Amino acid sequence: MVMPAPVVAGPGGTTPGSVGDVRRSNLALVLGAIAEFPFGVHPSRAQLAAVTGLTKASVSSLVLDLLDAGIVREIGLNPQGRGRPGVGLELNPGRAVMGMEINVDYISAAVVDLSGAVLVREVQERDNRNSMDGPVMAALAVLAARVRSAAGEQGVEVLGGGLAVPGLVDPAAARVVTAPNLGWANVELDLGAVLPEAPLGVALFNEANAAALAELRHRPEGASDFLFVSGEVGVGGGLVIGSELFTGPGGHAGEVGHIVVEPDGGRCSCGGTGCLETVAGQDAIFDAAGIGSGSSRSASMSALLQALDAGRPGALAAVERAARCLGIALASTARVVNIYSVVLGGHFAVLEPWLRGPLLDSLEKYAPGKYGSGQVSVSAVGESGALLGAAGSVIRSLVEAPHRLQA
Missing domain, CATH: 3.30.420.40 (ATPase, nucleotide binding domain)
Known part of the structure; x- marks a missing residue:
């Protein structure tokens, strides 16, 4: 764990900001340190001082503020070798x-x-x-x-x-x-x-x-660059670069659902034509499979899965077309941002058993040698992302x- 340096007074008692700024910064430092400890490990004030570089007196004062605010709580005694055990601290489960x-x-x-x-x-x-x-x-x-x-x-x-x-x-x-x-x-x-x-x-x-942010927290260690593709009625995307969400200057980067995949295709809700969403969105797949989206989301998805299990040509063709067009969009995105790892969420994750083969074929056709099978994965957080x-x-x-x- 790499902790930021504590903010301390400069020569002659001066500080880079106000006293209040220093205390707020160090308050965040201590709380961040508590949050970084593994689940079930309850650090003492002395351990926090060692981790943060702050004095024990400063940590004790800051912990009192966090206790008063109800963000952390004291729990049991934390043995520390020689001497009296310290009182453990944890994020308040209440x-x-x-x-x-x-x-x-x-x-x-x-x-x-x-x-x-x-x-x-x-x-x-x-x-x-x-x-x-x-x-x-x-x-x-x-x-x-x-x-x-x-x-x-x-x-x-x-x-x-x-x-x-x-x-x-x-x-x-x-x-x-x-x-x-x-x-x-x-x-x-x-x-x-x-x-x-x-x-x-x-x-x-x-x-x-x-x-995408939830996915980042739950991905395997080292998975710091990927495009998260969210499949709902629309198709969304979240771009993670260097373990940080990249949203672009205006905050709206990653709109993979509105990449044009069929220039002569259908009209999209965004006003454009042939967007990925018109082929690979949830309702688009239901309609192409002859399922319709009338009763409820769960009922329509259940009907689609039954049709796929039964090998019905219309359902298989709808998913294959969605996969092919998704591959076009991902290949185009990867060429621009130089990221060749994708995480499938929403209905793309649910349909992955039928989607994966044609998607990999499409990626190999439009971005040959760039995507390996292991670089296309299913969401680790599921529908709660x-x-x-x-x-x-x-x-x-x-x-x-x-x-x-x-x-």
């Missing part, structure tokens, strides 16, 4: 954040504790196509209240949340720039109404980017700025 997602055909919410464990999760199927934002946000607020109440019954307080949506967002303005499959453009969301009185508020995220990513980002921002919870 504090959590909420990850939430609005997608085209469902809304969902999950309470995630500060260590990243999901405590309560609920998914509600709901047709949000071309819906006004008000009713959708109202339905999400009801769902969030129910999940928050269930967590409260376990003695868990929700400090704040993150909301993921399938579109381009301006987080600073709490605005959805465009979400074509929802029919939203330049919509400002009342995020505070979803989690009223949560001290950290609610942050807004792009769904695919949030899922966007929820976990949104929640995880809020937890990370708390660790980096714990003073936000101080009275």
Whole structure:
């Protein structure tokens, strides 16, 4: 573990910033150190001093602030060899954040504790196509209240949340720039109404980017460069380079679903023609397979899987076409960003047994020698990716700025 250097006073007692800045920085340093210890290991104040480079007196004072804010708690005694055992510290399991997602055909919410464990999760199927934002946000607020109440019954307080949506967002303005499959453009969301009185508020995220961040945390060691492809009604992408999410100057990089794969193809919800989404999106595959998307998301997917298991030509052809076009999009993306590792999420992960062969064939045709079989993998976090990513980002921002919870 590589910890940043502590901020200390300079010669003559001067500091690079105000005294308050120094303390806030060192508060984050100590909390970050506690968070980095493996699950079940409870560091003492002395161990934190050794890890951070701060004095024991400074660590003790900072820990008191974290205890007062309710972010950490003391737990048992931690033997340290000779001398009196120290009191162990851990992230407070009674504090959590909420990850939430609005997608085209469902809304969902999950309470995630500060260590990243999901405590309560609920998914509600709901047709949000071309819906006004008000009713959708109202339905999400009801769902969030129910999940928050269930967590409260376990003695868990929700400090704040993150909301993921399938579109381009301006987080600073709490605005959805465009979400074509929802029919939203330049919509400002009342995020505070979803989690009223949560001290950290609610942050807004792009769904695919949030899922990519969750994937990064759960990928094998060293998997620091990859393109995460999210398959829903739309197709999204999250680009991770050097273990960091790359969003580009405007924050909207990675929109792999709107790469043109069939120039003379169908009209896309974005206004373009022949985008990957028109061939490989969830509804596009259902329609091509003769399944339709009328009853419910889960029922349609179940029907598609049954058709694939039965070897029905229409279903197999629909998935093969989606795989071929996905390969074109991935080959094009890889040529630009020089990354040849892809993680399949959403329905791409569900359909992987039938999708993988034609996808690898397509990649070899359009990017020969670039993608190996081992460089195409299935999501490690499954359907909860966007929820976990949104929640995880809020937890990370708390660790980096714990003073936000101080009275």
